[in-house]
Amino acid sequence: MRQYYKWFTGAMASAVILAACSKDDKDESTPPARNYNKLITVSNFNGDTTTSKTVIYYSLEQEKAGSPRNLKSADWDVAFGGNANSSISGNYGADVDENTTAGKGGPGKGGVLIIGKPFDQVTRVPDGAVFITTSGGVGLDTAGMFGTTTGWCVYDFAGVLRATKGIGGNNATTQKHTVWARPDRTIIVRTASGNYAKLKITSMYKEAPAEPVTGTERPYFHFQYVLAAPGSKDFTIK
Template sequence: MRISFLLLTVFLFASCSDKDKDNDPSLPELPAITVTGGGTYTVTNLVGDTVAKAGGSASFKTIYYSLEDGRVIPDAYAATDKWDIAFASIYNSSVWANNGTATYNPGKGGPGKGGIYLVVDSAVDKQYFDYDHQRPVAVPIAANLMEEAFNKVTTVPVSDDQLLVNGYLTLDHFNGSTNGYAFYDFYGQMYPGDNERAHVVYNLPRAIIVRTAKGNYAKLIIYGFYKDNPANPDIHTAAPYITFKYTINKDGNKTFNQ
């Protein structure tokens, strides 16, 4: 199943009966629900903040998304359980789960009980990643490795207390971070001498576990941050347009059936 956001403006005017809106008429209308049951879904070209630019005092608008319902959620609903993941910060590259108990979480103060966890599979990583230099051996990374990393996750591999709630997943070993879901080629190491290939993000074959705001479980993999997910983006490729796939269980089950 595929969900396209090319017609997002249409969804924004769809009617809804969500109780938050019913209880507070000042809240904006929510998009239509597109996911009604457990399963695997692909989101193509989820539009991030395409206006803000990196550098200086740039502030990127956070994008909230509901895995449970398959829709973008307006930021007025940040302190509710309507969203499950948020794409924040520079080029919407920081990925949060919705947890209202966490001090620095975008859902602070709300009822969200989510968490997030990056799955780093050493058997997959050794096929493409150079740990001595903390970068891929070569790009583009084979697409089949993305599917291998996703498919190998058949259950939630950690206990709930190991899920990240007061922090986010981000770029791999960038600005003091540790393992991440994407490599940011700040200096153009993958294409030496080609200035058009510096400052490019390459998503890695690493799956992500998400506990939703309501307490259900999903596995997810982010394919790319560039429009139409090209294999070889450059510094001029339009971003952020986020493409990802996820499998969600709506019954609290921690096992993912392919």
């Protein structure tokens, strides 16, 4: 009887340890449940601060930072890089172009495109959408300095864009070299797993001041997004 008791006690202790390990493993690897077709808000996102970086990464599906140590994986969906971290690109692993994403060689199916509509007016992925899969992604708009195409933000080199473009700074003394999000733009993201999200970036400055100045800390991204359910291109919030 004594031997049976010892065996039973040991077996129960092992079961508790295994259950705890299983729970920890599940918590670490399982993405948030049912985060599709919901408005998700992120504030002051500064990436993985445990490593030195110039590009920062985020997983829309897992709602967390992606680590620069794990680029060739589906651990991230969007990268914030380029000039002042203004270039938003997707996680695409099969790209053979010279201008490849950080995910080259990995399993990522991602990409980005930009639409000239406010976030609330974008209800689904447009028919015939062509996604950008290279590291340039979408970034600075031609309304500001260094912009080469339609972008999600403007770079106000002189701090006077508000007077001429209606967006940007209005004080050449304090607002030179500031970056301003365009409220009339929406980014569509194809995630690393091949699902879709619509994304609106509102600021890249710490605490998102209405009037950032030249020395305001960045990049601290503020954004909202809605993930379409797997197999769907519909962003209707439910």
